[in-house]
Amino acid sequence: MSLIARHFESKGLPTLILGSAFDILAAAMPPRAMFLNYPLGFEAGKPFDKQNQSEIIRAALKGFESFDSPGIKTMKQEWQAGWQMTQERANREKADNRSTRDTTPRYQKEEDRLLAESNGDNQL
């Protein structure tokens, strides 16, 4: 994503990354990045917590108007319970059980597969 942000910025389009992997951002030096110190998968806020999601997105987007030089700013939000939850999940699933890396579309729901197949090759 940093590569993409850098590309658009060089063409004159201002970008802002809202990300949760500090080391990956720091290595890639995107033009404007807001670092949210939450576990991966919650870059836009806590699940079922619209107030937190609103707070995150509104605070992050202030970044568009607050960078004088390229860099990474850290957001103030912390989420101890979220780290515990993901750690417990990691302990439960010690094996890496991700699906095979092939070119089969991976649908979240079986009904999506049926719908998409009846639509033909539909990406738009």
Next chain:
Amino acid sequence: MSNHYQIEQSSTKPKPTEYIQQTRQRYDSLGYPPYQWFQAEDLPELAPLSKPLSESKLGLLSSAGTYVSGQTAFFYKDDASIRQIPSGTGASDLRFSHIMENYLVEAWQDPGVLFPIEQLRGMVADGLIGSLADNFISCMGGIYSQRKVRDELIPEVEAAVDEQNLDVLLLVPL
């Protein structure tokens, strides 16, 4: 513009996770080839905003493999395609397919954790953002080949972004 990259070290807790090192170790133990994170060697350019955010048209790019029910889902082996997500899409029609399935458990229940479509609409309603792109864009994060990112993904994203006449672009990675 200043001639240095300004990294504000995180003072938040816990200490930021070292994902690059963790991933390297895990891939090594699984016998996968190492994932190549992008390592920048020069400073990025910083384009100034042409107008305040409250008057700007904002686009969104997600690399969480977001798709709308009815669209073809992403696949896991270097899928460099994109999906266009109409910015009026209801959250209940949003889906995710991404190689890091472990990170999608909650997003499958509440898409707002990765794809802030409702929050962005709320910000327009509150006058904080001028307007939204007709179509948001999503792609698959975790593409092994940087050549594929450069030669296939970026041109596709660029063509889709160019159609939207955006003033600013928000990127939310996974």
